[in-house]
Amino acid sequence: MPDLTSNTAGIISPNPFWLASAPPTNSGRQIMRAFEAGWGGAVWKTLGQPIQNVSSRFGGIHWRGERAAGFNNVELITDRSLEANFKEMAEVKRLFPKHAVISSLMVETKEEWKEVVKRSIDAGADGIELNFGCPHGMCERGMGSAVGQEPKVNQEITSWVKEYSSIPVLVKLTPNVGDIVPHGLAAQAGGADGVSLINTIKSIIGVDLEKMAPQPVVGNKGSNGGYCGAAVRPIALHMVAALARDPGFNIPISGIGGVTNWRDAVEFIALGSSSVQVCTEVMLRGYRIVEDMIDGLTRFMTEQGYETIDQMVGKAIPAYSEWGDLNINFESVAKIDAEKCIGCNRCMVACHDGAHQCIHPNPDGGLTPVVDESECVGCNLCEIVCPVPDCITMTEVDNGYAATTWNEHMTSGTKIRPKKGSHGYDMP
Amino acid sequence: MNQKLPANRAELVFEDFKKPYSEQQARAEANRCLYCYDAPCIQACPTEIDIPTFIRRIANENVEGAAKTIFDSNILGMSCARVCPVETLCVGSCVYNHMDASPIQIGKLQRYATDAAFDAGLSFYEAGEDTGKSVVCIGGGPASLAAAHRLRRFGHKVTIIEKDHYLGGLNTTGIASYKMKADRSLTEVEWLMSIGGIEVRSGISVPDQMSWADLQAEFDAIFVGFGLGEDSLLSLEGADSKGIMGAVDFIAKMKLGMVDLSSVQHAIVIGGGNTALDAVRELKGLGIDNVTLAYRGGEAQMSGYAHEWSEAKREGVSASWRSQPLAFIHNNGKLTGVEFQLMDENKKAIDGQTKTLNADLVLLAIGQGKLGALTSGLTGIEVEKGKIVTDAHGATGAKGVYAGGDCRNGGKEVVNAVAEGDQAAQAMHTFIMGGGSCRT
Numbered sequence: 001m002p003d004l005t006s007n008t009a010g011i012i013s014p015n016p017f018w019l020a021s022a023p024p025t026n027s028g029r030q031i032m033r034a035f036e037a038g039w040g041g042a043v044w045k046t047l048g049q050p051i052q053n054v055s056s057r058f059g060g061i062h063w064r065g066e067r068a069a070g071f072n073n074v075e076l077i078t079d080r081s082l083e084a085n086f087k088e089m090a091e092v093k094r095l096f097p098k099h100a101v102i103s104s105l106m107v108e109t110k111e112e113w114k115e116v117v118k119r120s121i122d123a124g125a126d127g128i129e130l131n132f133g134c135p136h137g138m139c140e141r142g143m144g145s146a147v148g149q150e151p152k153v154n155q156e157i158t159s160w161v162k163e164y165s166s167i168p169v170l171v172k173l174t175p176n177v178g179d180i181v182p183h184g185l186a187a188q189a190g191g192a193d194g195v196s197l198i199n200t201i202k203s204i205i206g207v208d209l210e211k212m213a214p215q216p217v218v219g220n221k222g223s224n225g226g227y228c229g230a231a232v233r234p235i236a237l238h239m240v241a242a243l244a245r246d247p248g249f250n251i252p253i254s255g256i257g258g259v260t261n262w263r264d265a266v267e268f269i270a271l272g273s274s275s276v277q278v279c280t281e282v283m284l285r286g287y288r289i290v291e292d293m294i295d296g297l298t299r300f301m302t303e304q305g306y307e308t309i310d311q312m313v314g315k316a317i318p319a320y321s322e323w324g325d326l327n328i329n330f331e332s333v334a335k336i337d338a339e340k341c342i343g344c345n346r347c348m349v350a351c352h353d354g355a356h357q358c359i360h361p362n363p364d365g366g367l368t369p370v371v372d373e374s375e376c377v378g379c380n381l382c383e384i385v386c387p388v389p390d391c392i393t394m395t396e397v398d399n400g401y402a403a404t405t406w407n408e409h410m411t412s413g414t415k416i417r418p419k420k421g422s423h424g425y426d427m428p
Numbered sequence: 429m430n431q432k433l434p435a436n437r438a439e440l441v442f443e444d445f446k447k448p449y450s451e452q453q454a455r456a457e458a459n460r461c462l463y464c465y466d467a468p469c470i471q472a473c474p475t476e477i478d479i480p481t482f483i484r485r486i487a488n489e490n491v492e493g494a495a496k497t498i499f500d501s502n503i504l505g506m507s508c509a510r511v512c513p514v515e516t517l518c519v520g521s522c523v524y525n526h527m528d529a530s531p532i533q534i535g536k537l538q539r540y541a542t543d544a545a546f547d548a549g550l551s552f553y554e555a556g557e558d559t560g561k562s563v564v565c566i567g568g569g570p571a572s573l574a575a576a577h578r579l580r581r582f583g584h585k586v587t588i589i590e591k592d593h594y595l596g597g598l599n600t601t602g603i604a605s606y607k608m609k610a611d612r613s614l615t616e617v618e619w620l621m622s623i624g625g626i627e628v629r630s631g632i633s634v635p636d637q638m639s640w641a642d643l644q645a646e647f648d649a650i651f652v653g654f655g656l657g658e659d660s661l662l663s664l665e666g667a668d669s670k671g672i673m674g675a676v677d678f679i680a681k682m683k684l685g686m687v688d689l690s691s692v693q694h695a696i697v698i699g700g701g702n703t704a705l706d707a708v709r710e711l712k713g714l715g716i717d718n719v720t721l722a723y724r725g726g727e728a729q730m731s732g733y734a735h736e737w738s739e740a741k742r743e744g745v746s747a748s749w750r751s752q753p754l755a756f757i758h759n760n761g762k763l764t765g766v767e768f769q770l771m772d773e774n775k776k777a778i779d780g781q782t783k784t785l786n787a788d789l790v791l792l793a794i795g796q797g798k799l800g801a802l803t804s805g806l807t808g809i810e811v812e813k814g815k816i817v818t819d820a821h822g823a824t825g826a827k828g829v830y831a832g833g834d835c836r837n838g839g840k841e842v843v844n845a846v847a848e849g850d851q852a853a854q855a856m857h858t859f860i861m862g863g864g865s866c867r868t
């Protein structure tokens with residue numbers, strides 16, 4: 001049996017699955033139910049001076065039959081008193097001493113930071129997460145992403161917290177920046193023990209076309225909110241990886257953003273996360289999703305021979321390369337399995353209109369279109385649109401050219417293969 | 429034109445065999461469609477409805493647009509959605525059949541979109557600018573209705589001549605009630621007529637009550653869409669016993685009014701085609717316990733659709749294969765049974781082998797007469813095995829006379845009648861606008 005224990009900057013949990021700071025971690029009762037369901041850790045719904053929320057807070061993208069493929073919210077931090085929250089936190093830790101409880105905080109003055117850090121430690125929290133990420137409401141008041149977008153402020157507040165904290169401190173980063181790296185480095189410079197990312201992405205989820213107002217509509221107006229859920233995963237994966245492979249960055253990462261199952265979680269781990277946090281998928285389907293996350297992860301590790309989570313952390317980072325260092329002479333072409341093909345011609349229209357005009361109707365009138373391999377650029381588009389599993393396979397071809405990169409070609413003139421694809425369409 | 433049906437009709441006991449979709453179900457099914465390119469489902473639809481486009485419009489919450497896409501190709505798209513044998517047409521050719529996945533329920537999606545348009549009171553089309561030309565459609569069935577609507581959109585003055593009272597042809601009087609009831613067909617007729625300017629003369633049979641010469645004198649072009657004739661009957665011993673009817677005749681009576689089946693315990697339907705399969709399921713639905721299909725061939729030799737027969741079996745219909753009627757047995761003129769000659773694999777009689785089944789009702793579903801001969805008064809027209817011969821566009825050998833539907837194809841489906849009516853209308857338009865006329 002592989003060991004699922006996870007260690008993120010000294011915060012130990014029985015598995016790498018944490019609830020992100022959000023409605024699923026609003027109260028002690030909820031977190032205890034989540035731990036019973038199998039979650040390894042929970043980042044408490046951000047604590048600060050209690051706020052008042054608006055009614056009508058969430059919006060979803062319902063895309064081709066899938067409800068809430070993307071999700072957004074205009075909710076603020078906790079609306080419950082610090083008193084009640086810390087009392088419940090202590091109770092959770094008393095009943096679940098082995099599970100990780102992380103106190104998420106967002107306040108303004110140094111005095112306030114000192115107080116909430118102390119109260120978190122007194123309540124028995126295993127770590128602290130600084131919410132420098134909320135992209136709506138709180139940032140208008142100079143907190144949340146307003147802090148996360150300014151490396152100097154980020155570093156300074158982090159160092160305040162470190163001054164008062166005897167437990168690990170994670171800085172939760174906002175994705176609403178051009179390049180995530182300087183922000184991770186600022187947290188590190190401030191003394192953070194780790195970072196967590198991403199928080200939500202500034203967004204308008206849609207427009208109510210009758211009221212002509214952004215959604216979610218509050219009465220007759222709407223505001224920008226924070227985007228999350230499955231749709232944001234690629235952005236989150238990139239940001240996690242960008243930090244993980246930066247030579248100057250060397251503190252642990254807790255990965256967040258669009259995790260829906262064990263496979264998504266392993267992708268975050270492979271790109272450098274020591275633990276993963278989940279919010280939206282739990283909001284949509286409940287705490288019970290963790291059961292299969294644990295089971296799937298265990299099976300995957302057993303199959304692949306991994307014994308600990310640490311062995312997988314950052315496993316895919318060495319293969320994350322600059323474009324200029326990819327093998328420009330690698331060549332693949334699409335091959336269609338006529339046995340599997342159902343004749344929908346989606347590959348053909350996609351290739352004709354969206355790629356390189358090299359899939360054609362079957363010259364013998366058969367069901368299956370044919371690929372002109374001499375023109376196929378190996379772009380993968382047909383393979384992506386084909387509805388039949390394993391019907392189109394991108395197959396490597398040996399073109400006789402030695403492996404080389406664009407950068408090598410530019411610096412030392414290595415030989416690169418001729419171009420392919422729709423050159424018959426070139427205008428004179 | 430009063431098209432009101434009596435309040436009490438036997439067919440009202442039937443419920444839809446294929447239930448309508450809710451909005452959610454329709455959206456989910458629409459999202460499953462692959463939006464194929466050069467889609468095989470379109471090729472399988474005789475009216476060539478742009479199926480991927482209308483389905484995508486449902487998925488995109490443009491249900492009215494979806495309905496418009498359907499009606500653009502098939503003005504009877506609402507009834508076709510219910511009555512088409514989709515299993516052998518569009519749905520049967522959906523690419524999902526090549527995968528181990530259930531094909532898209534195109535008929536149910538088509539029903540969803542067209543019903544929504546009806547409910548919203550959208551009729552989409554207006555009559556074209558008056559051309560000063562005048563055309564006539566003979567028969568008020570699907571073929572003529574499709575032709576009439578198209579011709580009206582071109583701006584011609586259109587007249588429909590129907591021998592009976594109700595319009596819609598077999599769509600009103602023949603369709604199995606678990607697919608569509610008569611009132612729905614009449615709703616469609618009314619919807620179609622709302623384009624305005626289509627005159628209906630009912631109760632007139634051509635050529636008996638209005639001659640070809642009269643028609644040629646009054647109109648610039650003629651569309652013949654009078655379908656098929658009465659049920660074929662059997663001239664066997666006892667054939668005039670009480671309790672023997674043509675199946676199409678019986679079905680029409682059940683759909684348009686009441687039938688008294690209180691004394692019927694055993695019913696036999698003779699035939700192996702789709703009318704026979706509809707009839708056995710209808711008798712079951714009307715509450716008759718013992719319903720038997722008697723066919724002179726074996727199960728695999730039936731021309732009726734396999735999917736319909738498997739439903740009939742599931743509903744408890746029994747079969748007597750390789751059974752050819754020899755004589756009707758009766759008691760003082762009242763039917764009590766049928767004696768059958770047993771047949772071999774090649775539908776040849778096996779000497780000396782017969783059997784008798786009890787029956788107090790027999791429906792004959794062995795075909796309908798062909799009406800081509802009614803056109804003998806038209807010079808140049810050609811009739812083959814009772815079917816009116818036309819070119820690929822529906823033109824007969826008689827100048828300005830076109831034909832479509834069952835009278836031309838020998839009896840196919842509503843959708844074929846619509847396709848042929850529409851196509852002929854386009855050819856008629858070209859003919860008239862090019863200065864042609866059948867006027868003598």
Ligand SMILES: Cc1cc2nc3c(=O)[nH]c(=O)nc-3n(C[C@H](O)[C@H](O)[C@H](O)COP(=O)(O)OP(=O)(O)OC[C@H]3O[C@@H](n4cnc5c(N)ncnc54)[C@H](O)[C@@H]3O)c2cc1C
Nearest residue numbers: 567569570571591597598634654655833834840841842845
């Ligand atoms: C029992 C039965 C069930 C069927 N079920 C289905 C089904 O489920 N799905 C499907 O797609 N198809 C079905 N069909 C076939 C379908 O009904 C026909 O293919 C279709 O109705 C043909 O249309 P039409 O306009 O050519 O002829 P018809 O529908 O027959 O219409 C012809 C019209 O012309 C009138 N007429 C006849 N003679 C004259 C005359 N001399 N002068 C003036 N008017 C005249 C008739 O009264 C009738 O109204 C069924 C047929 C039958 C018999």
Ligand SMILES: Cc1cc2nc3c(=O)[nH]c(=O)nc-3n(C[C@H](O)[C@H](O)[C@H](O)COP(=O)(O)O)c2cc1C
Nearest residue numbers: 020021022046073198199228229257258278279280
């Ligand atoms: C309704 C809602 C409320 C949230 N509240 C907070 C919060 O109080 N503090 C915080 O750090 N992040 C908050 N988040 C962000 C989530 O913790 C998480 O970073 C983000 O949703 C991405 O993860 P996901 O794709 O799994 O949802 C909130 C998200 C949602 C949807």
Ligand code: SF4
Nearest residue numbers: 023055056057058283
């Ligand atoms: S779950 Fe639904 S009903 Fe409950 S608070 Fe949220 S929006 Fe309101």
Ligand code: SF4
Nearest residue numbers: 341342344345347386
């Ligand atoms: S997309 Fe796939 S199934 Fe469809 S035609 Fe192309 S190869 Fe065949």
Ligand code: SF4
Nearest residue numbers: 461462464469522523
């Ligand atoms: S063949 Fe099936 S999947 Fe393809 S467009 Fe037609 S209905 Fe949709």
